[in-house]
Amino acid sequence: MARTLEQTTQEVLELAAGHFKVAPGTLAAGDDFFRKLGINSLQALELLSRLENHFSIELPDYEMQGVSDFQTLAERIQSRL
Amino acid sequence: MLDLSQYSSIGAALREAMQAFAGEVCLIEADRERENHRLTYREFAERAAALAKALQNGGFGAGGRASIIMTNQSKWLISAYAIFYCGGVLVPLDYKLTAEQQWQLLRHSGASVLITEYAIWRQLAAVAEGRAACRDLRLVLVTEAPAKVELAGALRWEEFRGDGAPAFVARERADMACIVYSSGTGGQPKGCMMTHENYLAQCVALTSLYPFWPGVRYLSILPTNHAIDFMVGFFGPFVCGAAVVHLRTLRPEFVREAFAKYKITYVSLVPLVLKNLQKGLQARFAELSAGKRRVFDWLVAVNKALTKSRARPWLSRRLLPQVHSAFGGELLTIIVGGAFTEPQTLQFFYDLGIPVANGYGLTEAGTAITVNDLRPFRADTVGKPLPGMEVRIVNADSAGIGEVYVRSKTVMAGYLNEPELTANTIVDGWLRTGDLGHFDAQGHLHLAGRKKNMIVTEEGKNIYPEDIEGAFESLPVKELCVFAADYIWPRGSMVGEQLVLVVHLEAGQNFTEELRRQIVERNNRLLNYKRVHGLVLVAEDFPRNASQKILREKLREHLAALERASAVQPL
Numbered sequence: 001m002a003r004t005l006e007q008t009t010q011e012v013l014e015l016a017a018g019h020f021k022v023a024p025g026t027l028a029a030g031d032d033f034f035r036k037l038g039i040n041s042l043q044a045l046e047l048l049s050r051l052e053n054h055f056s057i058e059l060p061d062y063e064m065q066g067v068s069d070f071q072t073l074a075e076r077i078q079s080r081l
Numbered sequence: 082m083l084d085l086s087q088y089s090s091i092g093a094a095l096r097e098a099m100q101a102f103a104g105e106v107c108l109i110e111a112d113r114e115r116e117n118h119r120l121t122y123r124e125f126a127e128r129a130a131a132l133a134k135a136l137q138n139g140g141f142g143a144g145g146r147a148s149i150i151m152t153n154q155s156k157w158l159i160s161a162y163a164i165f166y167c168g169g170v171l172v173p174l175d176y177k178l179t180a181e182q183q184w185q186l187l188r189h190s191g192a193s194v195l196i197t198e199y200a201i202w203r204q205l206a207a208v209a210e211g212r213a214a215c216r217d218l219r220l221v222l223v224t225e226a227p228a229k230v231e232l233a234g235a236l237r238w239e240e241f242r243g244d245g246a247p248a249f250v251a252r253e254r255a256d257m258a259c260i261v262y263s264s265g266t267g268g269q270p271k272g273c274m275m276t277h278e279n280y281l282a283q284c285v286a287l288t289s290l291y292p293f294w295p296g297v298r299y300l301s302i303l304p305t306n307h308a309i310d311f312m313v314g315f316f317g318p319f320v321c322g323a324a325v326v327h328l329r330t331l332r333p334e335f336v337r338e339a340f341a342k343y344k345i346t347y348v349s350l351v352p353l354v355l356k357n358l359q360k361g362l363q364a365r366f367a368e369l370s371a372g373k374r375r376v377f378d379w380l381v382a383v384n385k386a387l388t389k390s391r392a393r394p395w396l397s398r399r400l401l402p403q404v405h406s407a408f409g410g411e412l413l414t415i416i417v418g419g420a421f422t423e424p425q426t427l428q429f430f431y432d433l434g435i436p437v438a439n440g441y442g443l444t445e446a447g448t449a450i451t452v453n454d455l456r457p458f459r460a461d462t463v464g465k466p467l468p469g470m471e472v473r474i475v476n477a478d479s480a481g482i483g484e485v486y487v488r489s490k491t492v493m494a495g496y497l498n499e500p501e502l503t504a505n506t507i508v509d510g511w512l513r514t515g516d517l518g519h520f521d522a523q524g525h526l527h528l529a530g531r532k533k534n535m536i537v538t539e540e541g542k543n544i545y546p547e548d549i550e551g552a553f554e555s556l557p558v559k560e561l562c563v564f565a566a567d568y569i570w571p572r573g574s575m576v577g578e579q580l581v582l583v584v585h586l587e588a589g590q591n592f593t594e595e596l597r598r599q600i601v602e603r604n605n606r607l608l609n610y611k612r613v614h615g616l617v618l619v620a621e622d623f624p625r626n627a628s629q630k631i632l633r634e635k636l637r638e639h640l641a642a643l644e645r646a647s648a649v650q651p652l
Contacts, residue, residue, distance in 0.1 A: 038609040040540060041177075042357065045332050060112070061330045062152045062225075065176055066204040 003081060009074035012051060016070065019050050029071040051077060082292065082321040085285050090252035090277040092165035094320050099126035102322035105295045109343060110155040112329035118155050122322075125159060133163040134243025136194065139220055143168035143250050146217075146260070147194035148187055150174045150201050153301050153327045156224050156238060158315055160196045168250025169194075171259045172272075173306035180204040184211025189270045190260050190497070191217045196238065199226040206233040254278040260497055261308055263444040263543065272497035279447040282490035284317050286467040290454050291347070291414060291438060293321035298411075300326045300339060300348040307541075308448040309349055309418045333357075340409035349416040352426070353539040355437070359429050362404070377401075385432045390457050397434020404433050414438050418449075419541020421528065421575035424460040431458050440464050441528060446512055447491025451526045462525035463518075472526065473511075474519055481519040482529045482573070486511040517571075529573040534633065536565045536578035538610040546580055549611055552603050557596070559587045560623050562631055563613060569637050570645040579614040581649055583640065585623060592618060601652060615649035 003011075013027045020037045027036060034044065048059050051073075057080045067073055083101065088094040103123040110117040120128070141147065147164045149171065151157045164171050172190040174183055176198075183205060187195060195218060197205065202223045205211065212218070221235035252258070258280055260272045291313075293299070301314035318325055326343045328335060339345065350358075369377060384400045387393060394413055398405040405412070415430065415437045422439050430437045440452035441463035450472060453464035466472045470489045477483035492512045495503035506513055515533035518526050536544050546563035553561055566581045567574070582600065586592060597616075604612050617640065624635040640648070 032606075034608050035606050038605070038612075040353070040609060042333075042354070049332055049334075058113075061332070062154070062198060063200045065152065065198070065200045066180065 003078070005074060005078045008055075008078045008081070009071060011054065012070055012074045012077065015050055015054055016047055019047055027070065029069070029074070031070055032068045033070060033073070034068050055081060057081065082288060082294070085281045085320065088281065089254050090165070090256070091258050091280055091316060092162075092168065092249070092252060094281065095162055095165060095316070096126075096249060098122060098320050098322065102295060105322050106324045107319060107322075108155050108158060108325050108327070109298075110327045110329065111339065111343075113332075113335050114338070117329070120155065122319075125162070129159045129162040129166060130247055131242040131244075132160060132238075133166040133247035134245060135241045136163060136167050136169075136220075136243075137247050138243050141167050141169060141194055141220075143252070144170060144256075145194070146170045146172055146190055146192045147196065148172035148174055148190060148192040149306070150176050150183060150195065150197040150205075151224065151305075152176055152198065152329070153305050153310070153314075154198075154224075154329060155327060156196075157305050157327075158325070160222075160238075161315065163247075164194075165258070166247060166249055168252050170257050173259065173261060173311065175262070175304060175306050176201055177304070180208045181211060184208055184215060186262055186270055186272075187211075187218060188215045190262075190272060193217050194220045194222070196222045196224070198224050199230075202226075202232070202235055206235075252277055254281065255494075257494065259311075261306075261311075261444050269499075271499070271502070273444050274494040274497050275444075275447065276494050279491050279493060280312070280316055282469060283312060283447045283449070284320060286469050286491070287312065287449060287452070288317055288321065289468055290452055291416070293318045293323035293347075295322035297321070297323035297346040298326055298343050299323060300328070300336075300343070300345045302328070302331060302336065302354075303349045303351065303419070303541075307419070308442075308444045309416070312448055313347065313349055313416060337407070340412065341406070343409070344411040345409050346411055346413050347416060348412070349418060351419040351539065351541040352417060352422040353420075353541075355415065355417050355422065355430075356426055356539065359426050362407075362429075362433075381432055384434050388431070388434060388458075392431075392434070392436045392455050392458065394434065394436075401434055405435075408435065414455075418442070420537045420539055421463075423576055427460040431460065441516075441526060443514060443516075445493050445506065446487050446489070446514070447493065450485075450487050450514075459523075459525055462521065462527050464526065465524050466526070472520075475513075477519065482517055483519070484532050485514045485516050485518045485526070485528075487514060488512065517573075528575050530567055530571045530575060531565070534565050534568040534637075536567070536580060537575070538578075540610060542610055544580070544611055549580060549607065549613065552607050552611075553582060553600065556584075556599060556603065557587075558584050558590070560585045560631075562623065562633070562636070564633075564637065564640070566615065566645070566649065569640045580612070581615040581617050582613040582652075583617045583619060583636070585619050585621070597652075604652060613652060615651055617643075617648050617650070 009029050017024045099122045107122045108120045147169050172192050222238040223235040224238040254277050257274050258277045259275045263271050299318050303310040380400050417439050427437045440449045442449040451464040473486050474483040475486050488511045517530045518528045549563045561584045566579050624632040
């Protein structure tokens with residue numbers, strides 16, 4: 001069954017929390033992931049690779065330019081599912 | 082390599098290169114395991130000509146300003162060549178800036194044309210007031226836009242083609258070629274006006290130490306809007322008939338593959354990425370069994386002894402084939418720039434037979450001022466002045482340390498629309514860098530901190546403390562400001578630079594845990610490299626001028642009288 005945007009967003013938040021070892025539930029859809037997780041651009045690319053594997057899609061780096069919050073990230077993923 | 086003394090502009094030199102190296106490959110663009118394009122100089126020139134013709138049909142010509150905001154890809158370079166062909170001024174902007182910042186710089190630059198990618202345009206178009214304020218902008222070209230999407234007034238780059246040959250527009254050496262933005266303070270953009278002379282002179286100087294030739298492959302990872310990549314990832318290789326390799330992804334796994342797949346000769350990296358590479362290699366070495374590790378360490382020691390006076394890449398590849406094959410087996414040098422690199426990282430790579438060309442420079446000086454020439458390799462300095470660079474140390478103290486001044490044909494013409502700032506920065510033809518250093522007996526420059534209130538991160542980001550203060554503005558305290566800690570208490574080092582928040586509480590106010598929590602919360606809203614690392618509490622009013630502006634120099638003198646260790650509370 002196809003995922004809803006809410007489900008996708010939730011999975012993105014859980015994967016990010018797991019990958020960067022922060023407590024589940026501390027991340028919210030509107031959070032800026034660079035600021036909230038204190039990560040640099042290389043670590044953000046790691047997260048993208050992790051999400052690609054999970055959702056079995058390709059997220060080109062150049063299409064993710066300017067995306068810094070989980071909500072928009074989830075929307076970009078959703079449009080490719 | 083072309084004899085650049087024969088040409089008066091970037092466009093003229095590139096036009097000659099297109100003919101001289103017509104059949105050579107100049108550009109490879111790959112996206113993960115797929116190769117998008119492989120263009121010869123002839124094919125590259127044909128694509129640029131169609132764009133140049135269409136731009137000219139639209140009235141773009143000599144002195145017109147055109148901005149590029151794109152990730153590294155073939156259309157970046159094709160567009161840049163088309164702009165130069167038309168006699169235009171290129172305004173390369175950082176694609177990582179926010180849309181608001183990009184609009185601010187577009188407006189400041191007076192660009193009439195913007196060439197960008199669809200994903201970036203989506204962000205820009207969402208800021209309607211930014212566009213409305215950008216009155217000079219008449220044409221927006223967007224690459225790779227999906228079919229049928231609304232482009233908010235922009236045109237598709239791929240369809241913007243003119244028929245027939247465009248007219249080549251000649252420029253003089255003293256004419257402006259690019260407006261390159263270095264980080265400004267307090268929202269004041271600093272647009273460095275770079276002339277054609279600046280680039281032609283810099284290219285001659287750099288290629289005298291690190292030459293390109295047909296067959297050389299340069300992996301372009303640093304953003305091309307950055308002065309380093311513009312020179313060594315575009316102009317330099319092109320006037321030598323070499324090839325540039327673009328990757329549409331910077332995921333480490335694909336970057337690693339690219340080294341071997343495209344037999345990369347040179348690559349430029351920022352110190353952060355270089356250190357990550359070092360950590361990765363060290364982790365791999367640590368996994369070797371004790372016996373293999375002993376053999377490996379012995380081979381490294383042999384390599385070290387044999388390359389003491391000069392690099393011997395062919396020998397190093399034979400001694401340490403596993404290490405070199407991971408870099409494709411053809412890598413000659415890693416160029417590192419954008420920030421200061423720790424000597425131990427440079428030494429680590431050199432000992433493996435991979436020289437790292439470190440140096441020192443700034444956009445205002447036309448990128449590189451000094452570069453390590455590897456004769457012999459020195460990890461402890463930033464090298465010697467490039468040919469044509471006059472460098473002197475001004476107001477030196479008893480240890481010989483003073484401010485670095487530079488005079489050369491590569492120094493910018495000035496800051497756009499900022500005559501006062503220009504006059505303070507370039508004095509009697511000498512560029513005041515604001516960096517401190519001294520020369521040793523061998524003529525190598527050693528950097529020893531900064532005279533200016535700023536830090537540079539390992540990612541090559543220049544951070545000005547005044548720009549951070551906005552994040553703390555609403556704190557319930559009497560007044561606050563942010564300083565580079567080393568600006569108050571110089572350490573003579575450019576590694577591990579940090580910011581501190583200076584706070585003056587209201588009369589009778591106590592520093593509470595709640596206040597600390599609020600500071601931490603605001604700090605965490607900043608991007609990690611912009612965060613303050615310490616807090617300084619002061620009891621007196623900040624010195625201010627008649628218009629209530631903080632007199633930072635006076636405040637710094639006051640703070641400098643305190644002892645750093647006891648004055649700074651870690652956050």
